[in-house]
Amino acid sequence: MTEKIDPEHQEQHIVGPPVYLTIVITLLVLTAVTTGVAFIDLGVFNPIIALAIACFKASLVVLFFMHIKYSSRLLKMTVLCGLFTFMLLMTLTMTDYISRAWGMW
Amino acid sequence: MSTIISLPDQATARLPRKSFLNEEYGIKSWLLTGDHKRIAILYLVSITFFFVIGGALAGLIRMELLTPPSDLMATDTYNKVFSMHGIIMIFLFLVPSVPATIGNFLIPLMVGARDLAFPKINLLSWYLYMAGGLIIFAAMVLGGVDSGWTFTTPLSTHYLNTHVTTAAIGIFLAGFSSIFTGLNFIVTVHRMRCPGMTWFRLPLFVWSHYATSIIMILGTPVLAITLVLVALERTLDIGVFDPSKGGDPLLFQHLFWFYSHPAVYIMILPGMAVISEVISTFSRKRVFGYTAVAFSSVAIAVFGFLVWEHHMFIMGVSQYSALVFSLLTMLVAVPSAIKIFNWTMTLYRGSITFETPMLYAFGFMGLFTIGGLTGVFLATLGMDVHLTETYFIVAHFHFVMVGGMLMAYLAGIHFWWPKMTGRMYPEAISKVSAIVTFIGFIVTFFPQFLLGYLGMPRRYASYPADFQVLNVFSTAGATILGIGYLLPMLYLPWSLVYGAIAGDNPWQATGLEWQIQSPPLTVNFVEIPVMDHEAYDYEWLANKTVHEVQTVG
Amino acid sequence: MDSHSVATAPGELVGGVDPHSHPSFLRHHFESVGQQREAASFGMWIFLLTEVMFFGGMFCAYLIFRNWYHPAFVAGSNTLDITLGTTNTAVLIGSSFTMAMAVYSAEMRRRSQLILFLTLTIVLGFAFLGIKAVEYHQKFVDHHIPGPNFSIQEFVHPSNPHAIPLSPDMAQKTQIYFSLYFAMTGMHALHMIIGISLLFFMVWRASQNAYTEGHIMPVENFGLYWHFVDIVWIFLFPLLYLISRYR
Ligand SMILES: [Cu+2]
Numbered sequence: 001m002t003e004k005i006d007p008e009h010q011e012q013h014i015v016g017p018p019v020y021l022t023i024v025i026t027l028l029v030l031t032a033v034t035t036g037v038a039f040i041d042l043g044v045f046n047p048i049i050a051l052a053i054a055c056f057k058a059s060l061v062v063l064f065f066m067h068i069k070y071s072s073r074l075l076k077m078t079v080l081c082g083l084f085t086f087m088l089l090m091t092l093t094m095t096d097y098i099s100r101a102w103g104m105w
Numbered sequence: 106m107s108t109i110i111s112l113p114d115q116a117t118a119r120l121p122r123k124s125f126l127n128e129e130y131g132i133k134s135w136l137l138t139g140d141h142k143r144i145a146i147l148y149l150v151s152i153t154f155f156f157v158i159g160g161a162l163a164g165l166i167r168m169e170l171l172t173p174p175s176d177l178m179a180t181d182t183y184n185k186v187f188s189m190h191g192i193i194m195i196f197l198f199l200v201p202s203v204p205a206t207i208g209n210f211l212i213p214l215m216v217g218a219r220d221l222a223f224p225k226i227n228l229l230s231w232y233l234y235m236a237g238g239l240i241i242f243a244a245m246v247l248g249g250v251d252s253g254w255t256f257t258t259p260l261s262t263h264y265l266n267t268h269v270t271t272a273a274i275g276i277f278l279a280g281f282s283s284i285f286t287g288l289n290f291i292v293t294v295h296r297m298r299c300p301g302m303t304w305f306r307l308p309l310f311v312w313s314h315y316a317t318s319i320i321m322i323l324g325t326p327v328l329a330i331t332l333v334l335v336a337l338e339r340t341l342d343i344g345v346f347d348p349s350k351g352g353d354p355l356l357f358q359h360l361f362w363f364y365s366h367p368a369v370y371i372m373i374l375p376g377m378a379v380i381s382e383v384i385s386t387f388s389r390k391r392v393f394g395y396t397a398v399a400f401s402s403v404a405i406a407v408f409g410f411l412v413w414e415h416h417m418f419i420m421g422v423s424q425y426s427a428l429v430f431s432l433l434t435m436l437v438a439v440p441s442a443i444k445i446f447n448w449t450m451t452l453y454r455g456s457i458t459f460e461t462p463m464l465y466a467f468g469f470m471g472l473f474t475i476g477g478l479t480g481v482f483l484a485t486l487g488m489d490v491h492l493t494e495t496y497f498i499v500a501h502f503h504f505v506m507v508g509g510m511l512m513a514y515l516a517g518i519h520f521w522w523p524k525m526t527g528r529m530y531p532e533a534i535s536k537v538s539a540i541v542t543f544i545g546f547i548v549t550f551f552p553q554f555l556l557g558y559l560g561m562p563r564r565y566a567s568y569p570a571d572f573q574v575l576n577v578f579s580t581a582g583a584t585i586l587g588i589g590y591l592l593p594m595l596y597l598p599w600s601l602v603y604g605a606i607a608g609d610n611p612w613q614a615t616g617l618e619w620q621i622q623s624p625p626l627t628v629n630f631v632e633i634p635v636m637d638h639e640a641y642d643y644e645w646l647a648n649k650t651v652h653e654v655q656t657v658g
Numbered sequence: 659m660d661s662h663s664v665a666t667a668p669g670e671l672v673g674g675v676d677p678h679s680h681p682s683f684l685r686h687h688f689e690s691v692g693q694q695r696e697a698a699s700f701g702m703w704i705f706l707l708t709e710v711m712f713f714g715g716m717f718c719a720y721l722i723f724r725n726w727y728h729p730a731f732v733a734g735s736n737t738l739d740i741t742l743g744t745t746n747t748a749v750l751i752g753s754s755f756t757m758a759m760a761v762y763s764a765e766m767r768r769r770s771q772l773i774l775f776l777t778l779t780i781v782l783g784f785a786f787l788g789i790k791a792v793e794y795h796q797k798f799v800d801h802h803i804p805g806p807n808f809s810i811q812e813f814v815h816p817s818n819p820h821a822i823p824l825s826p827d828m829a830q831k832t833q834i835y836f837s838l839y840f841a842m843t844g845m846h847a848l849h850m851i852i853g854i855s856l857l858f859f860m861v862w863r864a865s866q867n868a869y870t871e872g873h874i875m876p877v878e879n880f881g882l883y884w885h886f887v888d889i890v891w892i893f894l895f896p897l898l899y900l901i902s903r904y905r
Contacts, residue, residue, distance in 0.1 A: 014765045015758075024755035031747045031895075035740065038900035046904075050896035058889045065758045065885045072696075074295065075703055082707040085323045086714045088410055090721060093359045095430075096414060097722055100423040219687035222697045288704045296697040297687075326708040330715035334841065343804045343837035345719055351831045356722060360715050633689065 013070035118608030124624040139224030145210035155197040162190035167583040175566035183566035184251035191254030203375030214618035217299025222292040230285035237279030244268035258346040287321030301636035313378030316406035328364035362413035376513030387463040388455025391641035401440035434484035464539040465516035472508025497557025523607030542589030548582025683873040727831035734835035735901035743899040753782035764874040
């Protein structure tokens with residue numbers, strides 16, 4: 001059990017059916033919610049809510065179905081690293097698109 | 106302080122009876138191998154093949170530019186020649202050059218592992234590379250591509266009738282080969298280090314390759330999807346990059362350069378990896394500021410993702426955004442400079458010897474510094490408008506890629522040649538070739554800075570007669586450079602048979618790879634080593650040698 | 659709580675490794691089963707990072723064009739069949755569940771249960787692709803596939819009296835929407851097809867008891883891939899199907 005001292009290593013966990021069932025039901029409910037909300041006019045909040053729900057659903061899948069909640073710090077960092085680079089691509093590209101027409105009216 | 110270490114007497118060295126080279130024989134044992142060292146050799150051979158083709162195309166370009174009119178070839182042939190030169194040199198030579206050959210060979214040895222984490226994926230990566238390379242080769246033979254290596258839309262999607270899609274498929278496959286190489290390296294460095302090999306005991310070679318791998322796995326897929334979209338645009342006319350349908354050609358540029366700027370760090374970081382090892386070994390000193398050099402590699406990888414828009418300053422991007430990217434681009438110079446300064450400090454009061462790898466390393470430091478500093482010129486918005494798309498930029502990236510990476514590649518090949526083959530290259534002629542390469546390089550590319558500054562645009566087959574003198578210089582230099590590259594291709598194979606036997610550690614270097622026999626066994630280490638000293642610990646090596654002599658005597 | 663640690667597999671001894679207890683699936687260059695398993699799962703995650711960036715390029719394009727041509731995106735989105743889309747989301751989430759259960763079965767070393775859940779995943783995967791095919795066919799009938807046969811008729815003169823007609827210029831931009839729709843869902847479907855092919859292989863291997871004797875890594879890693887494909891769809895669904903549905 002000395003392996004536990006190293007933060008990069010962690011013991012494998014088995015996640016049981018009760019967790020999976022809870023998660024899948026939550027995901028299905030959230031799918032219904034996001035579809036339902038889309039039919040209500042909330043202005044700018046429509047896409048925000050849709051994305052928030054999608055992010056939440058994705059986190060559930062990553063944390064429980066993909067076992068990240070029980071994984072080593074290295075894997076957690078890996079997931080964050082992917083998100084970070086993805087956001088980098090989006091935001092830095094957007095710096096151009098957002099400001100392209102500034103001062104040209 | 107450097108430790109005085111005398112090189113071992115190679116007259117007594119013997120080739121080991123068993124090594125990865127004679128473990129198995131036959132073509133099948135090579136093509137189905139899982140051994141990272143054999144895959145490295147496969148890569149070495151195939152990369153050299155594509156380098157020769159790319160070099161021949163470069164020769165054609167220089168020959169055409171000897172005279173002002175386009176007389177050697179028609180202008181559209183010229184377009185195809187420089188496009189293929191770029192595509193082959195970048196995707197088939199520079200990107201895999203050091204990582205896939207030297208890196209593949211050495212990373213498991215340096216971290217003290219028996220192999221990379223996924224040998225089969227490593228082999229798959231070579232097959233993908235070959236498939237991609239042959240498809241690109243086919244595109245060239247069947248009629249060529251004339252979009253430039255940048256595949257600028259809508260030119261590449263709507264106005265060209267050449268094999269753009271074929272080349273894109275080839276690059277897609279070659280891209281996945283480099284993703285798999287990067288994936289393998291990252292997992293190996295994280296998971297396969299031997300006991301005692303902490304992160305800060307890793308050779309800087311490994312740090313640099315780790316940083317390179319980060320770019321490979323995060324940048325390359327963006328290029329892949331971009332090329333898929335270009336191919337879809339050409340075949341199905343989907344319109345994402347087509348301004349006539351409301352698409353945005355600049356979006357292509359963003360996505361393309363999101364990979365292709367970091368890609369220049371894929372091309373240079375492994376070169377820096379080699380230089381760190383070579384400079385330390387031939388100064389007999391620990392690399393000055395180890396931690397700073399290690400982190401500067403990672404910093405280059407991270408900053409590399411923040412600067413891509415500098416390729417688009419003249420394309421109509423937002424001026425405000427350009428301002429931000431200009432600043433960020435200059436920031437990348439900081440970690441690069443840290444490396445150069447630290448290498449210089451490593452040389453200071455070291456006991457320097459001038460073996461061939463060291464000559465190449467000196468070439469690297471000088472030429473890369475010029476290449477890097479001219480990059481700062483180009484990062485400046487005002488200068489960039491004047492200099493982009495001229496020969497200035499051609500000279501700039503050739504200083505970094507050829508003067509930097511190719512020098513480092515040759516330094517690395519010479520440095521680890523004894524480890525890979527068990528035999529020494531001929532020292533005298535290789536020193537000549539290193540000097541010839543350096544002179545040839547300067548004569549070829551320095552005039553191009555002047556040409557660009559005077560306003561000669563790149564990618565044209567003809568030019569005003571005023572520019573001829575400098576172009577003649579450049580072409581003459583290219584001939585010298587060609588000789589400089591030809592020599593190693595002759596004497597290195599020669600040395601396989603006639604070279605002196607190298608022995609385990611001909612340079613008295615400290616890396617784990619030098620503490621085992623050369624060429625190594627298929628399993629690398631009979632027993633997994635335990636690392637009990639810092640990297641570049643020449644005291645440890647001196648003590649070890651003394652100790653060995655005592656036990657033997 | 660509802661999760662507990664596995665008993666240490668044979669060969670996973672810490673420190674000195676007993677050479678006699680190496681299971682057959684331990685590759686020679688790894689020191690222990692634990693190291694091999696960690697390497698494999700880390701490698702899979704790295705691969706998923708590249709997948710994130712692969713899809714990332716298209717999400718980036720989507721974000722830009724949605725802002726530029728919002729009316730066209732609204733109109734395009736409203737032509738998609740919400741019932742089929744929602745059903746498909748549920749189907750895919752269900753398949754993720756069965757896949758997670760397959761991993762659990764492998765961990766518990768229950769062969770027939772593993773085969774059952776893998777097969778269920780295949781069935782749900784095919785269900786998803788079938789529904790997708792129906793939707794694609796509908797788009798083909800409506801001439802909403804980008805290219806020379808694309809028709810903007812429906813957007814300039816909508817048959818639905820509640821829909822807001824677009825100017826011909828903006829209606830052209832629906833082609834961008836459908837380009838992205840087909841590129842993104844197509845690339846997603848391609849990942850599903852690859853996944854289903856691998857599933858067939860895994861059912862065959864599972865029937866040979868390959869995964870139920872401690873070597874669960876292939877199932878676990880494939881599970882990660884399958885869940886990733888699910889996540890992509892979790893984002894595609896609101897982004898493509900749910901733009902201003904209240905219109
Ligand atoms: Cu750049």
